Amino acid sequence: FLAATAHGLGVRGTNADISSTKGGILVKNGKQTSCELGVIDSTAAFVAAPCLDFSKGVVDSDTTYEVYLDAGINNKAAKYTVNSITVHPEYNATSLVNPVAILQFNKDSTETWSNPIAIDRNNGWGDIVLPAVYMMK
Numbered sequence: 199f200l201a202a203t204a205h206g207l208g209v210r211g212t213n214a215d216i217s218s219t220k221g222g223i224l225v226k227n228g229k230q231t232s233c234e235l236g237v238i239d240s241t242a243a244f245v246a247a248p249c250l251d252f253s254k255g256v257v258d259s260d261t262t263y264e265v266y267l268d269a270g271i272n273n274k275a276a277k278y279t280v281n282s283i284t285v286h287p288e289y290n291a292t293s294l295v296n297p298v299a300i301l302q303f304n305k306d307s308t309e310t311w312s313n314p315i316a317i318d319r320n321n322g323w324g325d326i327v328l329p330a331v332y333m334m335k
Contacts, residue, residue: 220311222267224249224301225277235265239312241304247289247297255291257283257299265303278303 222235224245233249243265251258263280280303286296 220267222265225264225266226251227262228264230266235267235301237267238300240307240309241302243301243303245299245301247285247299248291248294250283250285250299252291257285263301265301281305 220237222237222243224231224233224235231249233245236244238244250263251261253260263283265278265280267276267278280301282302283299284302285299289296289298
């Protein structure tokens with residue numbers, strides 16, 4: 199799907215879109231996690247909220263979060279420090295209802311790109327997004 203904010207929802211992408219799609223992984227305190235990112239664009243990504251460290255119901259500010267992005271088939275990988283985290287306001291860590299958060303990174307960059315995903319960032323939390331946590335053997 200092409201990026202909703204640029205191209206509208208539900209439009210199919212091309213092979214070129216797929217080959218330039220960027221993926222990512224969450225890193226906490228310098229250690230790779232098994233948490234895959236749903237990369238939105240050059241400044242934001244979705245992550246499963248259970249991948250984050252919480253203290254008294256809020257994201258633990260003592261944890262350093264970074265994102266490692268691959269840059270599609272033809273570019274180099276990149277590492278960015280997470281500048282801010284927005285957890286779904288109705289996330290429930292016990293029942294795992296609404297287990298999604300948005301990571302903001304690379305905020306001062308002039309680089310702009312977006313991934314071919316179908317989500318309207320201007321629609322708040324109204325769209326359903328399911329980032330994944332993969333357990334590796």
